[in-house]
Amino acid sequence: MPSPLNRTFSVAPMLDWTDRHYRYFARLMSKEALLYTEMVTTGAILHGKGDYLAYNQEEHPLALQLGGSDPKDLATCAKLAEARGYDEVNINVGCPSDRVQNGRFGACLMAEPKLVAECVDAMRQQVSVPVTVKTRIGIDEQDSYGFLTDFVETVSAAGCDTFIIHARKAWLQGLSPKENREIPPLDYERVYQLKRDYPQLSISINGGVTSIEQAKTHLAQLDGVMVGREAYQNPYILASVDTELCGKPAVVSSREEVIGKLLPYIGKHLADGGRLNHISRHIIGLYQGLPGSRAWRRHLSENAHKPGAGIEVIENAIKAMELTTN
Structure with a gap:
């Protein structure tokens, strides 16, 4: 069964934005939102000089998003994350930047579902917290529904029961990461279909959500909604999450x-x-x-x-x- 973490509403991992200061600020407005770190590479954690796992205890529930494709390194980092108290470890299979591709992780891993499954399996052998995957609906010309379901079936067979789907495909060449968040068209129906076909999985949707009302529309079909830019550029939207989406008391009134x-x-x-x-x-x-x-x-x-x-x-x-x- 999908993990007990409340996935109704989450804030997307955003490089240079969702650092520990933003997450502390966000938590002041919502107790229920699931917060994600910026993507941290396995190399930074294992070989970097800083403490890339630092956070404030007030940020829970908190997920660490990892960038990497080596099962052993991901497993080691997942174990370190669990020891530090993270509530979830997530693998980035959605970022299309050149730097990420050169490191053989991010969206290009959609073309290697068996490798992603190996990574999930290695991580799950080391930790008891949920291991989840954030991905796209496709990459380049590989954007059929069958391509997406093949990926999900292969990775879920390794024990991943939670997928966050950015409802756009990624162009690995020719578009910047910013353009990849805006130019490929959104296809929400494809994500809805995925949930209908795999009801045993927890499926959250990401991409283009700018209001609580839109979130409610998605939640009628899915397990969760992940919001990125709107939660950063208009952060007071978080003050409505607990009452409007989770049926809990408001954390703040102004x-x-x-x-x-x-x-x-x-x-x-x-x-x-x-x-x-x-x-x-x-x-x-x-x-x-x-x-x-x-x-x-x-x-x-x-x-x-x-x-x-x-x-x-x-x-x-x-x-x-x-x-x-x-």
Whole structure:
């Protein structure tokens, strides 16, 4: 049976965006959303100088997304992740960038389902937390429904019962990663069909979701919805997840309450030698669509990166916003 983690709503792994500061901020607005790290390569974890598995305990439930294709290395990293307390380990079979392809992982692995199955099997032998796969509906000219089901059948036979499907195919040549998130057309019906044909699997959908109402439409057919850019650029959407999608009490009642809860975290980060813009860059979209949001964004963008910038920059950004709306 699929794992007991609540997959109703998750925030997609996004390189340079879903770092531990963003995830702490996101958790202030939703207890129920499943959060994902940025993709971390096995090479970085095994041979890098930094601690690529660091996170705040408040971020749970939290999944680590790994990039790699060597079963032994992935198994080792999965074991390290479980020891550090991650709730899930996910394999990236969806990223189309040249750098990722050169490392033989990401979306190009869709063409090697047996290798992905070997990776899943090796990881599952080492950990008890869920091992999941995030993938596309196809790559290049290999975009038939049969290609997708062959991949899912092969990988699920190795014990993977949870798939997150970005409902676009990826062009491995000719399109940038950004273009691959926008140009190939979305095909939600194909993901719905996958769930109908494999009801025993947990199937979540990713791609193009920009509202709670859209999420509800998908959840009528699927087990979960993963949201990327909207959850970053308009993060207060997370404040509706627990009540609207999960039937749980709201965590916060206002954006101001979110800021109030975030300030002590910012203060500690600054006291530890961190810079304000490590965190402030993630909150620029908090007032998205509201009067004064431009003044908020401008003040943060112009001042948070300056040496010695402190909490007063956040407070003054709020004042600047209020001045434009009064």
